[in-house]
Amino acid sequence: MCGIIGYVGRQPAAPILLGGLRRLEYRGYDSAGLALQAPSGRLTAIRAVGKVMHLTAKVTAELAGTPEVAAPVGIAHTRWATHGAPTEPNAHPHFSGDRRLCLVHNGIIENYRAIRARLEAKGHAFVSETDTEALARLIGEHYQGDLRKAVGQALAQVEGAYGIAVIAVDEPGVMVVARKGSPLVLGLGEGETLVASDAAALVAHTRRVIYLDDGDIAVVTADRVDIRDRHDVVREREVAELGLDPGAVEKGGYAHFMLKEIHEQPESVRNALRGRLDAEHGTAVLAGMGTSARELAEIQRIILVGCGTSLHAGQVGEFAFEDWADLNAEVQPAAEFRYRNPLVGSRDLVLAVSQSGETADTLAAVREAKVKGALVLGVVNVVGSTIARETGQGVFIHAGPEISVASTKAFTGQVAVLLLMALRLGRGRRLSLERGRAVAAELARLPELIGQVLAQNDAIAAVAGRMATAEHAYFLGRGPMHPVALEGALKLKEISYVHAEGYHAAEMKHGPIALLTPGTPVIVLANRSPQWDKVWSNAEECKARGARIIAVVSAGQVGGEQADERIVIPDCDPLVATIPAAVALQLLAYHVARLRGCSIDQPRNLAKSVTVE
Ligand code: M6R
Numbered sequence: 239m240c241g242i243i244g245y246v247g248r249q250p251a252a253p254i255l256l257g258g259l260r261r262l263e264y265r266g267y268d269s270a271g272l273a274l275q276a277p278s279g280r281l282t283a284i285r286a287v288g289k290v291m292h293l294t295a296k297v298t299a300e301l302a303g304t305p306e307v308a309a310p311v312g313i314a315h316t317r318w319a320t321h322g323a324p325t326e327p328n329a330h331p332h333f334s335g336d337r338r339l340c341l342v343h344n345g346i347i348e349n350y351r352a353i354r355a356r357l358e359a360k361g362h363a364f365v366s367e368t369d370t371e372a373l374a375r376l377i378g379e380h381y382q383g384d385l386r387k388a389v390g391q392a393l394a395q396v397e398g399a400y401g402i403a404v405i406a407v408d409e410p411g412v413m414v415v416a417r418k419g420s421p422l423v424l425g426l427g428e429g430e431t432l433v434a435s436d437a438a439a440l441v442a443h444t445r446r447v448i449y450l451d452d453g454d455i456a457v458v459t460a461d462r463v464d465i466r467d468r469h470d471v472v473r474e475r476e477v478a479e480l481g482l483d484p485g486a487v488e489k490g491g492y493a494h495f496m497l498k499e500i501h502e503q504p505e506s507v508r509n510a511l512r513g514r515l516d517a518e519h520g521t522a523v524l525a526g527m528g529t530s531a532r533e534l535a536e537i538q539r540i541i542l543v544g545c546g547t548s549l550h551a552g553q554v555g556e557f558a559f560e561d562w563a564d565l566n567a568e569v570q571p572a573a574e575f576r577y578r579n580p581l582v583g584s585r586d587l588v589l590a591v592s593q594s595g596e597t598a599d600t601l602a603a604v605r606e607a608k609v610k611g612a613l614v615l616g617v618v619n620v621v622g623s624t625i626a627r628e629t630g631q632g633v634f635i636h637a638g639p640e641i642s643v644a645s646t647k648a649f650t651g652q653v654a655v656l657l658l659m660a661l662r663l664g665r666g667r668r669l670s671l672e673r674g675r676a677v678a679a680e681l682a683r684l685p686e687l688i689g690q691v692l693a694q695n696d697a698i699a700a701v702a703g704r705m706a707t708a709e710h711a712y713f714l715g716r717g718p719m720h721p722v723a724l725e726g727a728l729k730l731k732e733i734s735y736v737h738a739e740g741y742h743a744a745e746m747k748h749g750p751i752a753l754l755t756p757g758t759p760v761i762v763l764a765n766r767s768p769q770w771d772k773v774w775s776n777a778e779e780c781k782a783r784g785a786r787i788i789a790v791v792s793a794g795q796v797g798g799e800q801a802d803e804r805i806v807i808p809d810c811d812p813l814v815a816t817i818p819a820a821v822a823l824q825l826l827a828y829h830v831a832r833l834r835g836c837s838i839d840q841p842r843n844l845a846k847s848v849t850v851e
Contacts, residue, residue, distance in 0.1 A: 247430025266318025334378020520674025595623020
């Protein structure tokens with residue numbers, strides 16, 4: 239949700255912090271702030287409402303000619319409001335009562351009201367509505383010259399999730415960081431150490447990183463890090479090498495990250511498939527499934543959990559597991575999983591689908607499934623993320639950093655990986671060699687199929703131009719195209735603010751059709767599939783009520799000519815076709831949002847990774 243960066247070193251911290259915040263801005267962007275520590279220990283904080291550029295302007299103006307310009311230590315934060323509106327007083331950093339220490343915080347302190355009431359009774363006058371200020375003041379209450387100790391004592395009284403970075407006037411050159419349920423990664427440089435909530439903020443400075451574990455508290459200086467675990471035992475954590483290319487977190491000439499990420503999909507899906515297709519045996523080789531062929535063969539049911547776009551990817555996967563692997567598969571919204579007391583056991587495979595690997599609801603589902611004894615695998619993009627580490631096994635989608643808040647290449651990567659898994663499980667069951675080879679061959683074509691959709695960018699932009707003023711749109715699909723319809727509608731509403739709904743095509747006549755008025759755009763996923771004629775009848779029903787039908791059809795397909803507009807995707811296996819169809823809908827949403835002048839990469843009210851329930 240929010241983004242944290244901290245720096246302890248010998249260079250001026252402010253430009254490093256602001257650069258890091260720009261890379262983290264996709265995580266939250268309603269306000270931002272930083273605190274700098276001079277070599278004397280003095281703390282200076284600057285906050286601004288709105289995007290990081292507003293903070294940058296303020297920092298530049300306020301620091302000009304002051305010694306703080308060269309301050310070599312600092313912490314910074316970009317916020318997605320949870321407690322209190324996006325105002326300057328609510329922006330981080332927050333200070334202790336005596337203003338001798340300050341912190342930035344990701345996550346939620348669940349018992350902050352009780353802490354706040356206790357502190358107010360002692361005379362604290364809070365200046366914000368945030369949960370974070372309660373934590374800052376609580377640490378201040380415990381502080382007696384040892385910041386690490388004070389942080390540990392305060393956190394022992396806290397319920398909830400946190401990733402924090404704290405600095406104090408009395409300990410110049412020292413930053414204390416801690417995490418529980420909210421990621422933090424340390425970056426080890428030459429004579430400098432950084433901390434961030436996301437490795438993307440570190441790539442410009444170092445490749446050597448340490449992912450902190452839940453419960454860790456670390457004392458960070460320019461030259462060393464001392465990590466203690468939840469039991470206060472000193473720990474040597476593994477130093478990992480970041481595989482990120484700094485260019486991957488830049489726009490690279492595209493107008494928006496979203497457009498760049500849409501166009502990266504031939505490559506990102508190729509990466510998801512790389513080395514995993516065995517054409518000869520008609521199967522997939524997935525080392526990350528880590529489980530013996532016998533164990534896989536014994537799986538009786540697959541439960542896919544995820545949120546938002548990842549939930550939709552799981553819903554496509556559900557069809558593939560049933561169709562190719564003859565497996566009973568079901569999808570559950572991760573937010574619901576642990577509260578419905580799920581019937582899950584040792585012969586169930588739970589797949590946690592998540593781009594970020596940090597989504598609180600999905601993580602909670604992972605933990606619950608593990609307690610219930612299920613085999614739990616992650617389908618995750620971010621290596622080193624909490625879900626990746628807690629599942630311990632799974633299949634990475636290797637989509638590279640996804641910066642745009644609206645997920646695109648992660649979705650296609652997730653679907654590609656789920657299709658690979660379904661092929662692998664299918665071949666261990668009843669899927670024939672011949673069918674397996676045919677499926678593997680179709681999957682291998684995916685980068686080329688996506689490229690064919692991207693080549694129609696201008697035609698799709700023209701369709702978008704003719705629907706850009708509509709205030710409502712409906713997306714219809716059946717079978718595996720139903721979740722693609724849901725995803726198309728989600729994309730459109732997220733970035734263009736057009737009210738959009740996805741429905742099972744057959745459901746339209748059971749109620750939603752009442753919403754249609756002449757000219758309402760109805761996007762119908764009417765590609766080649768066994769259910770084509772049914773889908774088309776549903777489209778005709780909408781057309782008869784005056785809707786404007788935009789049909790997504792397969793190349794060479796006969797039928798559907800009566801549509802008002804046609805977007806042609808390459809002809810391929812109906813499950814594989816979910817990926818090129820999704821790419822077409824991503825482009826459609828992108829162009830509608832562009833024509834409506836929306837903030838595409840950072841839509842209002844959203845944040846990239848949702849680490850609160
Ligand atoms: O990181 P995750 O895949 O777990 O995130 C899940 C959802 O929050 C995410 O897909 C969200 O719906 C996106 N904004 C969709 O574009």
